[in-house]
Amino acid sequence: AQTVTQSQPEMSVQEAETVTLSCTYDTSENNYYLFWYKQPPSRQMILVIRQEAYKQQNATENRFSVNFQKAAKSFSLKISDSQLGDTAMYFCAFRPPYGNNRLAFGKGNQVVVIP
């Protein structure tokens, strides 16, 4: 089974500043999919960004971008110009290219944006 590791349990960031969340994973596959999900206090898991492993270009979605280092099996998320609404738990997730499409999640990072 794939292992996804997020090692920074809680992070605080000033509004408008940048924060980076780290994620590493373990797999022997060459093609796979990586995701960052956000879970605010409302409990709703919201997709932030996704990355296909066969793509070299790092994915970006507005203020959110990733640094995908395939050889290092690293998939970090950068939140730029942090906003109060970014306060949430952030989960890194891995999906293999086969089988039942189940997601393997990391333990999550709590991000608190301070006004």
Added chain:
Amino acid sequence: GAGVSQSPSNKVTEKGKDVELRCDPISGHTALYWYRQSLGQGLEFLIYFQGNSAPDKSGLPSDRFSAERTGGSVSTLTIQRTQQEDSAVYLCASSFGTVNGDTQYFGPGTRLTVL
């Protein structure tokens, strides 16, 4: 269109009682997933439905857990003889079920508390 919906939002039950949790996936999504989110274990895969295929039940923690998906749409997760360790948030997700890493969209979850 509407997102994934789950009911009830919260459920409190007594140890030994049976509970049913409901999930309405996004219209047109053929794949449906159940995950469990608990404090000690993070997010765990429980079960996966894809169209009319037999479900992948490999994540169910015990035979007290079962799930059905009627007519390829609504799904019900049933926990029999609930135990205190079943207390968790149960999340449902759906997707188009395509091969190439389609994105899973989550519902708001049901928080189950077993007294």
